[in-house]
Amino acid sequence: MEADTYTQSAFEAELPIPRGMARIMRFSNDQPTNHVFRRGAHYWLDLCLTPRPEKARGCYSERWGPHRFERLGEIFLVPPGEALHVRTDAGDNQASIACEIHADSVDHWLETPLEWTDRRLEGGLDIVHPYIRSCLSRLAEEMRHGGTGSAELAAMIAGQLAIELARYLEAISESPITGGLASWRLRLIDERLHRGGSTPSLGELAELCSVSIRQLTRGFRSSRGFTIGDHIAQTRIEMAKRALASDDSIKSIAFALGFASPSSFSYAFGRATGVTPLRFRQRHLRGRE
Known part of the structure; x- marks a missing residue:
């Protein structure tokens, strides 16, 4: 890691895992950030527990040059030996669970060594994967509320996380992108999702992009490495996190995001994050104190 990476952060808690470490970290974002993650022999996974700052972007400048910055999702990955400029x-201040896993713990599960293509690097900047998210969230809960057998349970969760990460990375094809959606179509999809309101149907998004539903679903997966359904669901959760940092009522947030009721919003949010919207808001307020 570069010397300036965490000058504005503090550890809230940490938990050793086999050949690695999991930490809950709090970042001070009162100023724009501009730093570089450089991992040695470890994978670095970051799951935001509070909303990421607006326009969070990452660039592998040694690979892409200094001007190509891509969006950072709820979960992002920095591979061993790579430098990510963020x-x-x-x-507002931000909290994340950051998990360092030694490269051998993940690479052990790969059928063949990975080639870190542009597509695979970009795919690591916005990981939409329910099992990876679940493992990271479970480690965060164990750090905060661990009990009997905590070390043994953390080791098992970390083992599952290593396997899920290996599977995710293998699923991103090493071949050149063919049949993917044009960048302007991907931008239109993201712009529509961030407008809020009722969740757009696949038909609406296909019409917006002037393609068939089949072309939309196959092209999106080819471009991003995950399904458009997962992207829609995760985008709504990220928007919910930002809204919960405001003074708007949970009921108004639920309807603004297109949920049928506050209870359906609470269920979806809890399934994705492991906590209720109210609990998430309370944690966010404590982090600002």
């Missing part, structure tokens, strides 16, 4: 706007 920029964000100023905003």
Whole structure:
């Protein structure tokens, strides 16, 4: 890691895992951030527990040059030996669970060594994977509320996380992208999702992009490495996290995001994050104190 990476962060808790470490970290974002993650022999996984700052972007400048910055999702990955340049706007303080896993713990499960293609690097900047998210969230809960057998349970969760990460990375094809959606179509999809309101149907998004539903679903997966359904669901959760940092009522947030009721919003949010919207808001408020 570069020397300036965590000058504005603090550890809330940490938990050793086999050949690695999991930490809950709090970042001060009162100023725009501009730093570089460089991992040695470890994979670095970051799951935001509070909303990421607006316009959080990452660039593998040694691979892509200094100007190509891609969006950072709820979960992002920095591979061993790679340097990720991260920029964000100023905003509220942020909390994340950061998990370091030795490369051998993940690579052991790979059928063949990975080639870190542009597509695979980009796919690691926005990981939409329910099992990876679940493992990271479970480690965070264990750090905060661990009890009997905590070390043994953390080791098992970390073992599952290593396997799920290996599977995810293998699923991103090493071949050149063919049949993917054009960048302007991907941008239109993201712009529509961030407008809020009722969840767009596949038909609406296909019409927006001037393609068939089949072309939309296959092209999106080819471009991003995950399904458009997963992307829609995760985008709504990220928007919910940002809204919960405001003074809007949970009921109004649920309807603004297109949920049929506050209870359906609470169920979806809890399934994705492991906590209720109210509990998430309370944690966010404590982090700002």
